[in-house]
Amino acid sequence: MNRHSIFFKLNLIFLFALGALIALFAMMVREIQSQEMQMLEKKAVKCEADIRKIIVQSGSSLQKRFEEHGYTPIPHPEEINVNLQPLFQPPPPSFPSALRERIEDGRLRIYRDKERIYFELIGPKSSRMVATEIETYRPKWIAIFFGGMTGIIILLYWTLRRSLIPLKTLAKQIKRFGEGETDITTLSKKRDEIAFVANQFDAAVKRINAMKEARTLFMRNIMHELKTPITKGKLSVALLKEEQEAKILQRAFSRMEHLIHEMAEMEMITSRALDLKPGRCDFRSLVKDATNLLFIEEDRIAIACHKCYLEVDYNMMVIVLKNLIDNAIKYGSGEKVHLCYRKGVLEVINRGEPMKESFEKMLEPFSKDENGNTKESFGLGLYIVRAILEAHGATLSHRYEKGYHIFSITGLKRVK
Known part of the structure; x- marks a missing residue:
């Protein structure tokens, strides 16, 4: 494609706008994920401290104590953890040193899914897993906003491209007119600037064709009207007695006849030059x-x-x-x-x-x-x-x- 073309530039603008929108969407998603991870880190620190307190408390059964503090015991952790996403491997620097050590030693593993965060306490003989609800930071308006913006950009691109397509037709017609074809029309019923230019060009073509037809008719009439008196004049010269005068008039009529002949050739050529x-x-x-x-x-x-x-x-x-x-x-x-x-x-x-x-x-x-x-x-x-x-x-x-x-x-x- 011609890099100087309007369509080439329009495609570049569309690709740039779409690329910028996708890049902005990716940056916002990464920012949301970063905020969500920070929230999970704080949640993990708090929950790990709560779990340790619950374990050392006395009184009712451990399962009941977990439930009283909003934690859900998981009876068979070995069956569920394979489908969960592990978190904090390695543990982030924001964690307390004791918590980092427990994770690094393998005594504590933290998982998550879409709705809950899981803490697996691994002992020498058995392990225990508890879960608690988390609030995910996934605003729906972002997807709706970026989906709407993408649709608007695509709609604008399609509308602009459709509006510019008549330019190609207009360019072809102008090229045909420049090559000598006069039977063309660029009339448009639209109301945009391209239609205005097309209609003005169409009117100019009609005016030029009218002037060419008038010029051709005028030239042919002039040549036709001059041939008769020149022929009569040459016949009259032959009857003159004065030889000198006859030569002068004969030369004048010959020059006029020669001029008409050359003008006839030129009119024929200009009227059918590209035919x-x-x-x-x-x-x-x-x-x-x-x-x-x-x-x-x-x-x-x-x-x-x-x-x-x-x-x-x-x-x-x-x-x-x-x-x-x-x-x-x-x-x-x-x-x-x-x-x-x-x-x-x-x-x-x-x-x-x-x-x-x-x-x-x-x-x-x-x-x-x-x-x-x-x-x-x-x-x-x-x-x-x-x-x-x-x-x-x-x-x-x-x-x-x-x-x-x-x-x-x-x-x-x-x-x-």
């Missing part, structure tokens, strides 16, 4: 479909991988390769783009000038490398690539070596 459907995908097929989307010749790409298969979402990985190849072509020197998969790392390599912006900056949306390149770019390509790779549990990194940009993808699973 991946990984399968066994041929690396060469992925590259081929990516180049088809870019409308470039296949001889612009050099692939170094023999029968390589990856366990990825096919459509999403095509977008990843398309954006990385497009980025390499736009900002490269015109040479081939090299793709290879070796030792669990997929690399996209192209020759080019160093980037002025940091790699972390280039991963942000709407960021561009300020190298003076005039080719169309809205800075969404690498952002989309990172989002898809994170959904696959992979990471994207970059290094610049000897005039080459090397984008490396690690964490993709290769299958046979």
